[in-house]
Amino acid sequence: MKILGIESSCDETAASIVEDGYKMLSNVVATSMHEHAKYGGIVPEIAARSHIESIIPVIDEAMKQADVGWKELDGIAVTYGAGLGGSLLVGVETAKTLAITKNLPLYAANHVEGHVYANFITESNLDGYKLPDKQPDFPLLALIVSGGHSQLVFFESHFNYKLLGQTTDDAVGEAFDKVAKLLGLPYPGGPNIEIAAANGDPDKYKLPKARLSNKYDFSFSGLKTAVLRLAQAEVGKSYDFPSFELSGLLSEAQKADIAASFLRTSIETLVDKTVMAENEYNPKTILIAGGVAANSELRLQLTKRLHAELQYPDIKLCTDNGAMIATLGCFMAMNNITPVDPYKLQINPNLSM
Ligand code: KG4
Ligand code: ZN
Numbered sequence: 001m002k003i004l005g006i007e008s009s010c011d012e013t014a015a016s017i018v019e020d021g022y023k024m025l026s027n028v029v030a031t032s033m034h035e036h037a038k039y040g041g042i043v044p045e046i047a048a049r050s051h052i053e054s055i056i057p058v059i060d061e062a063m064k065q066a067d068v069g070w071k072e073l074d075g076i077a078v079t080y081g082a083g084l085g086g087s088l089l090v091g092v093e094t095a096k097t098l099a100i101t102k103n104l105p106l107y108a109a110n111h112v113e114g115h116v117y118a119n120f121i122t123e124s125n126l127d128g129y130k131l132p133d134k135q136p137d138f139p140l141l142a143l144i145v146s147g148g149h150s151q152l153v154f155f156e157s158h159f160n161y162k163l164l165g166q167t168t169d170d171a172v173g174e175a176f177d178k179v180a181k182l183l184g185l186p187y188p189g190g191p192n193i194e195i196a197a198a199n200g201d202p203d204k205y206k207l208p209k210a211r212l213s214n215k216y217d218f219s220f221s222g223l224k225t226a227v228l229r230l231a232q233a234e235v236g237k238s239y240d241f242p243s244f245e246l247s248g249l250l251s252e253a254q255k256a257d258i259a260a261s262f263l264r265t266s267i268e269t270l271v272d273k274t275v276m277a278e279n280e281y282n283p284k285t286i287l288i289a290g291g292v293a294a295n296s297e298l299r300l301q302l303t304k305r306l307h308a309e310l311q312y313p314d315i316k317l318c319t320d321n322g323a324m325i326a327t328l329g330c331f332m333a334m335n336n337i338t339p340v341d342p343y344k345l346q347i348n349p350n351l352s353m
Pocket of ligand 1: 010188292319320
């Protein structure tokens with residue numbers, strides 16, 4: 001069973017072929033991230049235009065790298081949501097056209113589910129991937145954290161899951177990106193906040209943690225505003241002082257302390273809720289997925305505080321990629337999920353789990 005996975009929900013144009021839901025034959029990612037860096041965040045129109053330029057070469061390269069011809073494929077899986085409308089359209093229309101012209105079944109993949117399935121890849125001949133020895137055991141708890149999502153999901157088995165909580169406003173990665181911008185650090189914020197925080201005192205400032213009616217939901221917009229107010233107060237300005245002028249007035253030490261305090265508070269929030277869910281649901285495996293899963297403090301704190309085994313994908317499979325979608329597609333096919341009609345599939349930018 002060989003499935004071609006196509007992913008274009010944000011700023012990565014990606015394609016991959018995965019065999020039998022565990023063996024990654026190819027993984028090709030083109031990113032337009034550098035084009036967005038000067039704006040401090042993704043510009044949807046730029047992302048969509050870049051997908052149009054990259055999608056065919058990326059798919060060609062994925063077929064070549066896997067040394068697989070169209071006749072050897074058993075299906076195509078494509079991300080149809082959640083994501084940016086213009087970006088999703090490019091992947092979905094390409095996948096529909098290929099499914100029709102190559103006469104292949106088409107599987108409609110949920111991007112957030114895809115992040116979870118990155119953890120099922122255990123084998124590859126490609127260089128530079130550190131893969132787990134075995135696939136995760138069910139029941140499993142998944143913390144999916146990226147620039148677009150913060151979700152805590154309990155899986156009884158494949159495609160049988162319960163969404164325990166999600167963000168009520170900003171995703172955690174988005175908060176990292178916005179705080180980084182305020183501190184004058186480049187996009188993407190996550191890795192740069194980690195670097196700045198290494199020289200700071202995580203206990204210097206007390207920042208708020210949101211309390212929500214569903215204890216597994218997240219909210220990061222209050223934390224983001226608290227960082228803005230703190231930075232304004234530190235440089236002796238009032239709350240109407242523009243955020244883009246703050247980084248020029250903050251000292252390096254102040255920036256490091258703010259980054260460290262923000263990092264501690266945001267990671268503690270994620271870890272506290274994951275620990276609470278472990279105690280209630282007793283999973284065999286706990287997975288982290290999404291771009292923020294690359295955060296070393298998150299991995300460290302979870303390893304310290306959880307009882308169940310913690311699994312996370314190679315860093316190249318944490319961020320958006322086609323292999324996670326191809327793997328999910330394999331499991332859809334293996335679990336007899338009906339393919340979609342390629343003439344009817346529509347994008348769903350607000351798709352939830
Ligand atoms: O999964 P991803 O590539 O794209 C989305 O679907 O959003 O995640 C990107 C996000 C960005 O917000 C970035 O700042 C964050 O992941 N990120 C990190 C780290 N590396 C990337 N956040 C915290 N710590 C990191 N080391
Ligand atoms: Zn993602």
